[in-house]
Amino acid sequence: MTTTTSPDPTWLTERRDAARAELLTLELPSFRDVPGWEFTEIPELDLDAYPAPDAVSADQDAAAVAAATPVFDHLPEGTVTITQIDDRTFGGERAEAVSEGPLVLPLEVAAERHPDLVEPYLGKIETQRTPFTARNDSDWRGGFFVHVPRNTHLEAPVLLTLIQAQAGRAASPRTLIVLEEGAEAEVWSQAVSTSPELEALVNGVVEIHVGANARLRFVDVQDLSEKTWIFGAQRATIDRDGWIDWITLGLGSAKGKVFQETSLDGPGAHGRVTGGYATHGKQHLDFDTLQTHMAPNTTSDLAFRGVLAEKSSTVWRGMIKVDEAGQQTDAFQESRNLLLGRKAHADAIPGLEIAANDVRCTHAAAIAQIDPEQVFYLRSHGLPEGRAKRLVIEGFMAELVTRFEEGPVREALGEVLHRRLEAVLG
Known part of the structure; x- marks a missing residue:
């Protein structure tokens, strides 16, 4: 197993340095009055207690791959795979000549070899500044980069795999997916641990750009150890007549919060988001979703559904936001939860923020036994x-x-x- 690494270009080094300086000015949310954190308190979390992973041997990496149970048992023929173990990325192909086809590379390698494809998007899509996003900006290594050129259609999926192997350490996965105009692709992502007893932290950022008339299906599943923290910031921008089908499943982890935004930036853009979770024990999962309509004639459809057992708890907070320019928006969101235990608890909080006057926006939420x-x-x-x-x-x-x-x-x-x-x- 050979790892692919590359020195940071100057512009990326400057980004990391700026993030480290910014971290000194940011505090973890520690009370209920912090917007978005009213239902997920984390006073016991100390980010500094989870340093970057140690350097390990190739044999240890091979053992980690053998110990991890993948989410997806069977992959379609021709699937392109790339794997990150803690902070080291392996695999990928088509590393050169973007004009001849798509790129599937470690993000660090892409930043050095193809800065013209990476720099315009990295850190420009996911822009919220929190201790989590700043730390990811500072600490991520390896990473995933998928680029599909104009009018190119991928016949088979791309599989991105994060394996967390080191206890007491923080994995900081970074994913950048860019589809140019008219491109089509399907990207599957899985995050797993090498042991159900692994106590660690995952702090990820996902940035997606779907160009005009492009189509992306993005499948994101985390099945981490139920003793691991998880935090995430994920954002997709969709241009004119672009289309995204975004599927996210939260299965593992102990506690954490993931922000997910679909921004429909061009006329006729469409976003479909499907989320699911099944929790037990004392798990606590918090999903904060945002459907942003920035242009006319855009549509979005979001549905989350979960099953909660024992003393587990979940939060779904969903907002549909329509800009003044978002006339003739058609947007829907729903969250439905099934409680299997008397001590299981779910919060479902839909919301609308509408500045246009010609829209159709609806929501629904249900919690039942x-x-x-x-x-x-x-x-x-x-x-x-x-x-x-x-x-x-x-x-x-x-x-x-x-x-x-x-x-x-x-x-x-x-x-x-x-x-x-x-x-x-x-």
Whole structure:
């Protein structure tokens, strides 16, 4: 196994230095009055207690790959893979001649070899400044870069894999995906740990640009150790008549918060976001989503659905924001949660912020326990109570799966959710 590394160009070194200086002025949110953090308190978190990973041998990296259980069991033929273990990235291909095809590279390598493709986007898409984003700017190594040139269609997916192997350390994955005008691609991303007992921290940033008339399906699944913190800032910008189908599944981790924004910047842009989670124990997952409509005739459709067992808790806060220029916006968002235990707790907080006067924006939220009438109906047809409840739960999550396009992605994610429900329900 050979790692691909490259020295930072001057402009990237300057970015890192500026982020380190900025960190000195930023404080972790520590009280309920901090916007966006009212439902996820983290007073026990000390970021400095999670330093960067140690240098390790090739044999240790190989052992980490062997120990990690991938989210996706079966990959479509021709899938291009690139893997990051803690802060070292391996694989990727088509490293030269962008005019001849797409690039799948470690982001550090791309920044050195193709600064004209990286610098215009890196740090220009995800712009919120928090201790988490600043620390990622400062600390990320390796990283993932996917670039698809104009009118180029990828026939097979690209798989990005983060493996966290070192306990007590912080992984700072950085992903940049750029589709030029008319390009099409499918990118799958998975984050896993080498052990269910691994206590660590993952602090990631994802930046996506979808050009005019381009189409991207981005599948993002984290199944980290349930003793690991997770924080993330993810943002996609979509140009005129561009299209993104964004699927995110939160399965593992102990506690954390992920911000996710879809910004529809060009007329006719469309964003579809599907989120799912299945939690148990004392897990706490917090999703903060934003659908921003900056241009006329844009559409967005967001649906999150989760199953919560035992003492676990989740938060979904969703905002649809329409700019004055966003006339004839059509936007929808919903969050539906099924509580399996009396001590499980879910917060669902939809919101609208609309400056245009010709829009159609709606939202829905529901939190409920298993419907006893559905269980009674199934038991009246001869099913035992336990099996009846299980079918109701599986049916609830199956409605989420129907949002996935038929084919490899639906099959893969259906299997992922099935395995997770088996783990949660026992």
